[in-house]
Amino acid sequence: MATFTNQATLTYSGNTVVSNTVSGELTDALTVTKSAVAQTYGADAPVTYVLSLVNNGEAAFTGLTVTDNLGAYSFGGGTVTPLDYVEGTVRYYLSGSLQPAPAAVAGPPLVISGISVPAGGNAVLIYQARTNSYAPPGAGGSITNTATVSGGGLCASIEASQTITAENTALLTINKSVCPAAAVRCGGRLTYTFVIRNTGNKAVTAEELAAVTDVFDPVLRELAVTFNAEEWVSPVNYTYNSVTGLFTTVAGRITVPAATFVQEASGAWTVQPGESVLTVSGTV
Secondary structure, eight states, X not given: OEEEEEEEEEEETTEEEEEEEEEEEXXXXXXXXXXXXXXXXXXXXXXXXXXXXXXXSSSOEEEEEEEEOTTOXXXXXXXXXXXXXXXXXXXXXXXXXXXXXXXXXXXXXXXXXXXXXXTTOEEEEEEEEEEOTTSOOSXXXXXXXXXXXXXXXXXXXXXXXXXXXXOOOOOEEEEEEEESOSOOOTTXXXXXXXXXXXXXXXXXXXXXXXOOEEEOSSOOEEXXXXXXXEEEOTTTTEEEOTTTOXXXXXXXXXXXXXXXXXXXXXXXXXXXXXXXXXXXXXXX
């Protein structure tokens, strides 16, 4: 909504007087709201937005343009954009009926043109964007996305924003290696190393009850187990069946720190995974 002020001037016989100042506000019959289907986002993940336009007036709005900034924010004297429009995802509804897809230029910013809203009716735009390396991944990170509606006889552009936050979660991977990798003689020692990495912004604590299970073939004897270089003992930290080779850590003993995140000079975020290492060695 735009405000205005106005003052009149009266001149007579070489004199000038001014009136009082009046003010008012220009309002359009069109309103816009923006929402996200999910309130959180992950790395390289789709985000679905819904833009709703409602016309409470007696005349239709035609030829409207929607400009979406895709979450652009200032960084290092420039601007970075944490979302990319997913080509071909825009859907356009008039009073609940699906219409042919409008023209959409991915940008950034995303520009959707040729939108109309009938008198006393509504229009809904649904489209997807995907997070990229400029999306803040750390705990408390957020993206504020703003859509601006202009043209079509509007007195002034109108806009709506939606803020979503980084998902607070752990994202684990596990890699297993064996040493020696070549053939080992009977009676020799084998060592298995499990590297567990966390690229999420939440640490894995005892509450998550994480556990590693493996069946060693060949079966190992005289086990030696360490976790992050600390010696583990059975059955406090793990259990082992020397007949079947079944090895299981006690639920909750595996913990992994959260990843750390650094924003580079380009504005892109890089991830340093949190890491824990489990080693199991034994005689074959």
